[in-house]
Amino acid sequence: MDTLTGLLDGPKARGAFVLRSVLSTPWALRIEDRAPLSLLTMLDGEAWILPDGGQPVLVRPGDLALLRGPEAYTVADDRGSEPDIVVGPGQICSRDGVSVATSMALGVRTWGETRPGDERPSVMLTGTYLAEHEIGRRLLAHLPTLLVRPAGVDTTEDTLVRLLATEVTRADPGQEVVLDRLLDLLVVGVLRGWLAAPEAPGWLRAQSDEVVGPALRLLHDDPARPWTVAALAAEVGVSRAGLARRFTALVGEPPMAYLANWRLAMAADLLRDPELTIAAVARRVGYGDAFALSTAFKRVRGITPQEHRRPAAPAGESAAGAALPGEPAQPARPGPATVVLAAG
Template sequence: MDTLTGLLDGPKARGAFLLRSILTPPWSLRIEDGAPLSVVTMVRGDAWIVPEGGTPVLLRPGDVAIVRGPEPYTVADAPQSPVQVVIGPGQVCTRDGVSVAESMALGVRTWGEARPGEDHAVMLSGTYRAEHEIGRRLLDHLPTLLVRPSGDGTATEDTLVRLLTTELTRDEPGQELVLDRLLDLLVVGVLRSWLAVPDGGAPAWYRAQHDEVVGPVLRLMHDDPARPWTVAGLAAEVGVSRAGLARRFTALVGEPPMAYLATWRLALAADLLRDPERTVAWVAHRVGYSNPFALSAAFKRVRGLTPQEHRWLAADAPAATGPVHAATTVVLAG
């Protein structure tokens, strides 16, 4: 697999929360759900997204916004509109502390207040419920708010928005899976657009994958993390000297090859451990540790808890909250 595929495999929707909101101006939603990643797009009408401590950004129909959590943010018809509804953890919606889940329900995956005879906005939103460890290596580099304007030359994302609009209110067998995959495709498309922008803030590992030496080495690590790699072995695979690979890899990626591999293995292990059917021994073998004790020692040393403790925490808190970042916004130019 290429480096991007491995790291994008983390933010994969599994029963993501998707909703169509129909709202009559003035309206304002305060999002405090702590979700690691959310997607917002307007089908009708404009909206303003206001990141916590950031500058309001206008969202027009067809634009796609990716919001990185867990910091709260506001979506409104105008930046100055007072907050009417607060959306908390578990997608619990309240107005003045009172639940409005039933009073504002409008049908299948549809919610809001559409008063007859009045103009209203239509917004689609998708929320990833859990942060996966591999995806964190990518998510930590994302700006707080990333906006891909409609019609910027990436027709695929425009098509996906239309498909999502059509499929969101259908109630068919397997519909949840269809929506999850549409959401994934939309997110991956926007992320690829962001990563392709020169000087757009792409992480070092992404830039390094285009290097004729370091790129193949990264793919070798990702394709077969269980192999007992050494710098010398990796250098032989790509036909360079051990010292030359070590210098080049460190300069482009920002850390030595074995340090990157160790981090990758533990990230992969942390993700695999979320499945209670997989034993620690199986995970250890899968990611390149000789036995579960070796994995446990490395996991404890780097992460401060054992694999089993990590599994318990992941089960108890599926919507993980991460470090607080300064608010940054990137709008991809057309």
């Protein structure tokens, strides 16, 4: 597993909130749902995304915008439009404190407000992730608050947008799973574009290095193996000192420190599975027994594996010590406010 695969495996929708909004001009929505990640695209018309404290961006049909929570933002037809509808936690929509979920329903997963005579209202498609994945959380911490990929960069993504727009209004059996997977594919496509851009964290470039890249893949593929720097160096065909020096320079920490962080990240995910005992998780990620894993988990994250297994924190709140491999075990520095990727 390469480094990016491990990170991109994080955003997995499970009953994501996918909605088609149909709105007559003027319109403006205030989003205060604190969701960890949302995707937005316009099917018809344009919209301004105005992050709190960030640079406003105009989104045109086919553009894909990723918004990282929990910060609030406004989406509107015009920068000057005042929002009169607030979307709160749980995707509860209200106007002046009164729910409009029923009064503004327009069909299957379709919502909005149109005015007589408006033959071409704005049509917006949104997908909201309601929960975080452990490894994905650390990637999200480095994302900009607003990341926009222009239309036409990838024809596959353009096709996926059309598919999602078609599927969102259907009520077939298993439809929720179909929507989740389409949303995942779109999000991963945008993230891949960002990871290849200069704005991405520098440590990610290490995965393309001719020495450090293979070493990272070995650690990701078999974290339970009793690795040493010497064994890892032998596998990639360099000296122990050479690997340690190059790995630390590019990744930001020594190989064994990276491995320890990666093992704990994997353990944190596996511990969410009630079918796995702590001892079983320990064996999968390279700890000799449950006690060894518990000791390391407590030291780095400040909580025991048993405490970690309790219901997850509300959306937008990060777990203690959720650091990416290659960074200190502390909350990551926030990403930049707004990034618009190159059109080609």
